[in-house]
Amino acid sequence: MxxxxxxxxxxxxxxxxxxxxxxxxxxxxxxxxxxxxxxxxxxxxxxxxxxxxxxxxxxxxxxxxxxxxxxxxxxxxxxxxxxxxxxxxxxxxxxxxxxxxxxxxxxxxxxxxxxxxxxxxxxxxxxxxxxxxxxxxxxxxxxxxxxxxxxxxxxxKSVADVGLVGFPSAGKSSLVSVLSAAKPKIADYPFTTLVPNLGVVASGDTTFTVADVPGLIPGASEGRGLGLDFLRHLERCAVLAHVVDCATLEPGRDPVSDVDALEAELAAYKPALSADADLGDLADRPRVVILNKADVPDAAELAEMVTPEFTARGWPVFVISAVSRAGLRPLTFALAEMVLRYREDHPKAAPKRPIIRPIAVDETGFSVIADPQEPGGFIVRGTRPERWVRQTQFDNAEAVGFLADRLARLGVEDELVKQGAVPGAPVTIGHVTFEWEPQISAGIDMVPTGRGTDIRLEQSDRIGAAERKHASRVRRGLVKEDEE
Known part of the structure; x- marks a missing residue:
């Protein structure tokens, strides 16, 4: 399975x-x-x-x-x-x-x-x-x-028209099995249903789907029992049906208290897609009360006693027996009518027609900010600069010169000057950090050289590290100026 x-x-x-x-x-x-x-x-x-x-x-x-x-x-x-x-x-x-x-x-x-x-x-x-x-x-x-x-x-999140909610062992799975051709697991112990079951019901010219959601208990909206794992399967249901066990022998339980407890959980649960599905909160959905197990004499008597209270709330009430199938026909027609009414009030959107759109041009904007981790450094951010860096072969001098030309034409060079960048300042674009060298004449017509080379990268007026070290040793008298 x-x-x-x-x-x-x-x-x-x-x-x-x-x-x-x-x-x-x-x-x-x-x-x-x-x-x-x-x-x-x-x-x-x-x-x-x-x-x-x-x-x-x-x-x-x-x-x-x-x-x-x-x-x-x-x-x-x-x-x-x-x-x-x-x-x-x-x-x-x-x-x-x-x-x-x-x-x-x-x-x-x-x-x-x-x-x-x-x-x-x-x-x-x-x-x-x-x-x-x-x-x-x-x-x-x-x-x-x-x-x-x-x-x-x-x-x-199940796409069903009617969601069956109720305490464990209320008879939801049995109801789905007799309303449709679905064959969910049915047994005489709580939490028999561990996964939602879907059934297709035909009533006259109307066909709708019914979802059997695993049994809810007080605290389900906070995760108790199977709680949040399956409450989300009710988010798309147009009609919520309370399936009530009128033959329960548990102390402190009766049909009215059962429904009130579950109503509190439905009101506390906030569906994530309420705005997108245009269905509102679960507390706002149409309700139906199904008083089940009326084949038991005491249950039939109890159902007759509590029916006026639910009717006073404006909810349709149906007394049924999933075992003997009594009362199923009126229930099926009523559910079909409510689903049909909902479909008329919420017509389906027309199928989306395929739309061919041209590829959007990347934004040409960029920003230059001071690097918080590197004193005197800068970070260049922007769609194009970062993409160009990812596309560059940094072991190829001609490719690096081409990148410098693109950045200069975009205006990165001028912005760095405005920000106060000095030669040798570390500039980070994407995942690459390099020393800024404004003297390579980026952006102007280059002088053709050998393939894979760029003569501009070899021209620099900056004093290198070796020259600075030699000058320091001369000032301290360790070596003469003409000595290496």
Missing amino acids: SKFIDRVVLHVRAGKGGHGCASVLREKFKPLGGPNGGNGGNGGDVILEVDPNVHTLLDFHFHPHAKAGNGKPGEGSNRDGKQGEPLLLKVPDGTVVVDKDGTIVADLVGVGNRYIAARGGRGGLGNASLASKARKAPGFALLGEDGDERELVLEL
């Missing part, structure tokens, strides 16, 4: 983007035919999609890690790398996606509804795409970016 799992922690990782290729066309009698390195492929996305054939989160319980395919690197002859394979994860209808901060990021209701849980990294550009008037044959390419990596919590 498969386990029912309605809450899991899922670790998703999108695919990495492939690196760009630095290649030059080589043909006979054409020693330098121009750059022809292709672009790297984008990494695959991790996508969650509602599937009507999936009813539990069991697969993610045993396989909590999901990773999409990586993009392939570019190749010579202008061959772009293959895109990474996306990973499609099937989830049941009613799955809620929560991030590590507890914020609801997606409410997946409706077959085919999708959510991109992690986006794949961009592929790096090859040197053919980086060629310009100044750089006719770049000796470098851009690196691919890492894909998103996230930790998400998936919670399943």
Whole structure:
């Protein structure tokens, strides 16, 4: 028998983007035919999609890690790398996606509804795409970016029209078994039902679903019993039906006190999706009182005594017996009418039409702040600067010069000057910290040099560490000025 799992922690990782290729066309009698390195492929996305054939989160319980395919690197002859394979994860209808901060990021209701849980990294550009008037044959390419990596919590909240609530052993599972074709576990001890059971009920032209929620007890809203584990399965129900055991022999219990105790728990529970589902709090849902086990003589007499009190509250009351099936027909028609009325008041939204949107352009803004950990240092933050740093091969001088040109054109160089940065000041962008050198003439037309080199990085008027050490030794008379 498969386990029912309605809450899991899922670790998703999108695919990495492939690196760009630095290649030059080589043909006979054409020693330098121009750059022809292709672009790297984008990494695959991790996508969650509602599937009507999936009813539990069991697969993610045993396989909590999901990773999409990586993009392939570019190749010579202008061959772009293959895109990474996306990973499609099937989830049941009613799955809620929560991030590590507890914020609801997606409410997946409706077959085919999708959510991109992690986006794949961009592929790096090859040197053919980086060629310009100044750089006719770049000796470098851009690196691919890492894909998103996230930790998400998936919670399943049953999508049912009628929710059956009541104390343990009130007969909820028996009622579902006689109203529908569902076959939940039924026994004569409390907490027989450990997972919600769904049943489909047909009444005339109306078909609706009934959810049998595990038995509630006082304190359920605070986690007692099965409490919060299953109260969330009532959040989407349009009608709540109190199933009351009129034949209980427990001291201090009667139908009115049972209903009042559960009403207090429903009022105390605050559904997380009340605003999104537009259903309001559980205390505001339409109510039905079902007085069960009327086949017992004492129970039938008690049901007759308490019916006027529930009627006075404006709640429909039905006296039934799930064993003999007495009173089920009027109950079924009444539930169907209430569900139909709710559907008329809350029509389903039209299916979302697929919309193709252009890829949003990254923000060009950035900020420069003082580094709290490094005296005289600065931190540059911004979408573009941080992405450019991730794409740079720092073992390639020409790639570093290209990065300096991009930052200068964006205005980072000028902002550092305004902030009072001095040559040699540590500047951190993303995960990289380097010494700022304003004398490399970043942003101007570069002088072509050998592939993979940038002559500007070799030009500096700053005194190096070795020269400063030698000058100090001269001042102290340890060595002469012309000595090494």
